[in-house]
Amino acid sequence: MTEQKNAPIPLSAPDITQAEIDAVTAVLRTPHLSLGPELAAFEQTFATYHHMPHAVAVSSGTAGLHLALVTLGIGEGHEVILPSFTFIAVANAVLQVRATPVFAEIDPVTLNLSPAAVEQAITPRTRAILVVHTFGVPAEMDALQAIARRHHLALIEDACEAIGAEFDGQRAGSFGDLAVFGFYPNKQLTTGEGGAILARDPVHAARLRSLRNQGRNPEAGWLDHAEIGYNYRLSDLACALGRVQLSRIGEMLARRRAAAERYHALLAEIPGLELPPLELPCRTISWFVFVVRLPQKADRDRIQAALAAEGIATGRYFAPIHLQPAWRSQTSAAAARLPLTESIARRTLALPFFNRISSSQQEKVASALRDAAMFPQPS
DSSP: OOOOTTOOBOSOOOOOOHHHHHHHHHHHTSSOSBSSHHHHHHHHHHHHHTTOSEEEEESOHHHHHHHHHHHTTOOTTOEEEEESSSOTHHHHHHHHTTOEEEEEOBOTTTOSBOHHHHHHHOOTTEEEEEEEOGGGOOOOHHHHHHHHHHTTOEEEEEOTTOTTOEETTEETTSSSSEEEEEOOTTSSSOOSSOEEEEESSHHHHHHHHHHHBTTBOTTSOTTOBSSOOOBOOOBHHHHHHHHHHHHTHHHHHHHHHHHHHHHHHHHTTSTTOBOOOSOBTTEEOOOOOEEEEOOTTOOHHHHHHHHHHTTBOOBOTTOOGGGSTTTTTSHHHHHOOOHHHHHHHTTEEEEOOOTTOOHHHHHHHHHHHHHHHOOOOOO
């Protein structure tokens, strides 16, 4: 597609080729629009990619979080430790199973849960740690695994932003008892709407498959239900799209890595602007977004408005959950003391970032940010 001069630059954009279109069209020519062969093929390919025995496709990453908590028996009277610096669905899912989210502080570099903060947050009611691989940067999984084992806690990975990321040579999503992925159009891999759960235990996988399909017993008839379940199925249309996307995942992640490197080169000379690290020890980053940190005294709203006037979309990634209007009345939110989370969140700005962002688009973003920011020289 030819890039139009002065065209708006979106925050994100899906990368769909003719191969995906052909795969989805092929499904439409069959009677298998749901629970068909594309579902099984996508799940198998996804599990194999992560060197895991089981993958269960679901309707969204949020649905996956909900089912993971239900499957692991997390419920009323239990506490789940998680970050506040993440998408709100993480905490919502905990509340929806009637458990209590306990917000812990993050690491200032990776923006993931701090293992030391997790250790401090554990109480006799703690049943699980919900680790988010923020922005595609793997969390410190060796330390978090050790904490979970020492305290006999379930470990759930939210890898919705981290397909292809690695910690110490092992792919994100292959550390926890269960791991959840999301495939919304802004993700590295998309199925439109959709998600998946990775499981090591075949009992967990079987229950996940039953729960996503109204609690049906797979060995019985369509109207036989073993327990109360949900309609969290993912269509064969979405799975066909996801299967082709997964076949291209190496290429797509390489494009995103190259875009991150271009931003680094373009933005490096802007004084006071803090860029995300390109390299971190023991980690391979899966570039989900490109989030910069503005100086402490920068007016983020003014900068966003200036970029918007140039047709450049930006985002506040993330507004802390415990400060969100929907959460302020919750006891666990009111109890949260997260000065580092709040300080960093006030300064973050996500720039346009997607597989096929062009060099000229990135140059326009960098120029507009430089003009809008007018950051003071460091003293």
